[in-house]
Amino acid sequence: MSGPGIPWYLAVAALLFSIGVAGVLLRRSPLIVLLSLEIMLNAANLAFVGFSRLFGEMDGQVFALAVMAVAAAEVCVGLGLIVAMARRNLALDVDTLTELRG
Amino acid sequence: MGNFLVWAIWLVAAGACLATGLRVVTASNPFSSALSLIGNLASLAVLFLLASGEFVAAAQVLVYAGAVMVMFLFVIAYLGGRADAPWAGGTRLIQTASVISAVSLLAVVFVALMLNAGGRLSDEAEVTRAFGSPGEMGRLFLTDHLLAFEITSIVLLVAAVGGVVLGMRSAAEELADAKPSLQQTVASPEEAAR
Structure with missing residues (x-):
């Protein structure tokens, strides 16, 4: 293949995953935590697609699509939780949300 | 070029x-x-x-x-x-610890990649033009990965139901919103009787 080899893709995926981890650990707003989670899922997807190209098997791409569906489900539930929290006038701050009781 | x-x-x-x-x-x-x-x-x-x-x-x-x-x-x-x-959230200590853990995770991933697959990452497989095309993906989804495909649809359905349940107003909330007007209509005849 002309152009960059698979190690370059994996390097970008690793960097992107670490950026997502930093976002999840550092930020307090649940919205930004969800966005950082999306970055981590997409970094995994990039690694899947890269390895799929390396081995010439399309199973990795199939799994990347499955990850996309799971991410959509996660966003659906996560945003539902955030809206429910906002309606109960809870602070949108993961550091103060320490109880699970409704 | x-x-x-x-x-x-x-x-x-x-x-x-x-x-x-x-x-x-x-x-x-x-x-x-x-x-x-x-x-x-x-x-x-x-x-x-x-x-x-x-x-x-x-x-x-x-x-x-x-x-x-x-x-x-x-x-x-x-x-x-x-x-x-x-x-940012947390004390300066927590922030520093978060950044350090993210960077060390990056280092671990890089080291694991280099040690485990150092030489084997360069020889890519030859692929045909059908690789990654919608037709091939559809064939894989309906043959080799049929179970994953069906489970994905169930996961999405459950998430949609969960989203609706989370978005529903609970009975207690409805009551709390309806109470003021209800109390007024109930209270006024009582007051009239007194």
């Missing part, structure tokens, strides 16, 4: 990907975070295309950058000022 062009596009896409990723994490305005994530997903789609994942790239733009991010933007707009997120 073609080689140079592929490299140039790859470098631009990878740079945009990392820059927008950093912007998502560091922006204090959630709107600019969400918009940067759309840029991140679009540049990732370019990287998928260069790794011959045509269908995955199309699905990425349609499902992720389209549908999912529109939902995000709607929620941020609905929350309005409450969504504003001053950027």
